[in-house]
Amino acid sequence: MIAIAELGHYALVLALALALVQSCVPIYGARRNDPVLMSVAAPVALAQFGFVAFAFGALVICYVTSDFSVINVFENSHSAKPLIYKITGVWGNHEGSMMLWVLILSIFGALVAIFGTNLPARLKANVLAVQSWVAFTFYLFILTTSNPFFRLEPAPIEGRDLNPILQDPGLAIHPPLLYVGYVGLSISFSFAVAALIEGRIDAAWARWVRPWTLLAWMFLTGGIAMGSYWAYYTLGWGGWWFWDPVENASLMPWMAATALLHSAVVMEKRNALKVWTILLAILAFSLSLVGTFLVRSGVLTSVHAFASDPTRGLFILMILVLFIGGGLTLFAIRAPLLKQGGLFAPISREGALVLNNLFLLSACASVFVGTLYPLALEALTGEKISVGAPFFNTTFWPLFIPLLFAVPFGPLLPWKRADLLGVAQRLLGAAALAVIGIAVTFAAEGGGPILVPFAFGLAIFVITGALTDIVERTGLLRVPLGTAFARARGLPRSAWGTVFAHIGLGVTLLGIVGETQLGTERIAEMKPGQSISIRRYDLHFDDLVDRQGPNYSETAARFTVRRGGELVGTMEPSKRTFPSRGTGTTESALMTRGVGQLYLSLGDLNPDGSIAVRLYHKPLVLLIWLGAVVMVIGGGLSLSDRRLRVGAPKPARSKAVMQPAE
C-alpha cells in the first residue's frame, strides 16, 4: 500500500523548512538591499504552496479512500458516507481545518508572488517574509500538536463518522469561504508589518493593500452569510443569528475589515490616517487569529480545553501573543516615524469615514467584551456566566444604528470639508421615500411595536440614500435617459461598488426587521389529518412516512400547503437517525414565497402517534442573505476597478491644492 499519509506528512515538513527560508532570507536581502536574496521569496512561496497543496491532497485521498488507519480519518469519517461529505469532512475537525487554513495561506502567498510584480522589490520581499512567519508558525503548530497524518495500529474496520449535523452542503461552502476571509486578512497584516519594518508608507501602499483586503472582506461577508443561512435551515429553530461565540468570532474580523477598507480609502485618496490604517490592518488579522483559534480549539467554550490539552492550548496562546503582541509592539515603536498625512475638517468625507471607523470599532469592541468576558471571569473567579442575545442587542444595535443613519451621508460629502446642510438637502428625496415607507408600514401594521416602522424607514433611507449618489452623478432625473446611461457607464467601478455595498446593507436590514419583528411562530402537537394555519396559509398534515437514505433512516411528515384554499405546494420536514453514531438530526422544510419563507420543523414523536411541530412564517427573511450577496457584488465591482490594477499612484490632487483654505 502506498503510504500516502506519510508522503503528506513529509510534504508538510518540507513546507515548514521552506517557510523558514522564506522567513529569513528575503528580509535579510531587503536590509542589505541585495536583489538576489530578495528575489528568493517569490519562487519559494510558490514551492511552499506546492508542498502544502500536496499535503492537503494526501489527506483528502485518505478520506476518500476511507483509510481508517489514519486516526483523523477514523475519528471523523465513515465508509458509507456520500463522497461529497467524505471530502468536506476533511475540514470538519480541528486538524483538518488547520490544514485548510495553511492551504489557503499558501495560496495567498503564491498569489502575492505572482501578482505582486508591480510592487517595489523591498516591499514585496518583506511582505512575503512576514507572510511566511505566519505560515511557519502554523506548520509548526500542526506538526507538533494537531498532526492529521498519525496512524492507528491496528487499523479499525470502520470509522466513527462525521457529526450528522455537519453532513450538509453547508460544510462544503461555509468554512472555506470564511477561511479565505480570515487568511486573506493576513496579507493586509503582512503589508502593515512590512511597512513598519521599512518605516515608510505612502498612498501607493494603500492601493496595493486595498484589493487584498477587499477580497478577504468579500469572502468573509459571503462566509458569514452562508454560515448564518446554514444555521437557519439546519438547526430547526428558525434563528439565523444566535450571538454565539462562534458567530461573534467571524463578525469581529468582518467589522475590523470593513473599517480597514474605509480608512484605506482615505489613505489612498488623501494620504491621511496612515498610522490608523496600519493599526487597523494589524487588528483585523489579530481578530481573525482569535476567531480561528479560540473557536477551533474549543477554548471559547471552556477554559479547561487548556487543561485537557496543555500543549495545544499553550501553543495557541503563544501564537496569539507573538503575532498580536509582536505586531502591536512593532507598531508602537515604528509608528511615530511615519509621516502625518493631509489635513481635513471634521465635516468632510474623511470625517465621515473616521466616524464610520469609530462606530464600527466600538461595536466590534462591545462584541469582543461580550464574547470574552465569560472566559475571563471564569478564569479569574470560577464563576460561570452566559452572555447572550440580550447583551448584544443592547450594546451592538445602539452603536450600529447611528452608523446606518450616517451611511447615506458619507459618499455625498466632498473631501476635505463639506457643507452638511447642503448634503442633507440632497438627501431630502431619500428621506421623503423613507418617511413614506414609515407611513405605509405604520398603516399596514397598525398597533405593532412603534420601532418597526422606523426601522423600515431607516433601511429604506440607507438604500435610497445610496442610490441618490448615483442619481446625482448621472443626472438621471435632469438629463435625457441616454446621456444618464452613458454617464453611468463612465462612472468608476468603485463608485458602483460603494453603491451596491451600501444598498446591500439596507437590504439586509430590511430582512432583519421583517424576520424579527413581523414573523409569527406556532407550536403544536398534531396527528395525521389535522391542519394548522399561520397568517393566510393552511397546512394539512397528510401522513408520516419512513424512508431510507444513504447512511441514515428518516421519518418524514408530509404536509400540503394551501393559501386561501388554493394549493401552493407540499412540505416534508423529517427526523433522521444516523446508526453509525446513534444520533439524529432534524431536517426542517422551507417553502419560499417571494422573499419570505414558511419554515416547518419536527419535534418529538409521541407514543399516541402525534408529533410536535414548530411552524414559522418569516416575511422578508431571504433579504438578510440577499443583502449580503449584494454587498459581495459591490465588493467585486470595486475590486474590478481599473485603478486597483494598473498604473502608478494617482493622488486625487497635487500637494499644493491639498492645503485646505482656513
Place this chain on the structure above:
Amino acid sequence: MTRRQRRLALIGSALSVLAVAVALVLGALKDSIVFFNSPTDVAEKHIAAGTRIRLGGLVKEGSVERSDNLRVRFDVTDGKNSIRVAYQGLLPDLFREGQGVVTEGTLDGGGLFKADSVLAKHDEKYMPKEVADALKKSGHWKVDGDKSAGADPQGRTQ
C-alpha cells in the same frame, strides 16, 4: 479651524463614542448576564425567586413527565441535589434521560424551576462543559474515554 482645534474635535468625538460604548457595555453586563448554577448551587446559594439563571445537570432517569400542549416536567440533578423543571415547547433533538442539559429560566416560590429555554449543546460524546464541571464537583463524573475537547463549532443547538 486650526489644526489643533480639528484634532480636538476628532479626539473629542472619538472619546464620546467610546464613552457611549463603555456605558452600554457596562449597563448590559449589569443587567443581561445570566449565572450558571448546578442544583447544589441553587440549594446552597439561596437564589431568590425570579432571578434569571441557567440551571444545568443531568436529566434524572425516569423523571420526564409529559402532558398536553407540549408541557413537560423533569428533574435536573447533579447526583447530590435535584430540581424540578417545568417547560413548555419543543425539546432539542438530544434531550434524553440520563443526558446533560442546560436550562434557562427562573425559580418560582415553591422550588420549581420554570425554564423558557432548554439547551442540549452537545452530541453523544460532548457534555455541556458547565454540566461536566458541576458533576466533577459533586463527584458524579464518569470518564467515558471519549475526548470531549474540540466541539464542532456548528454543533450548536439551541
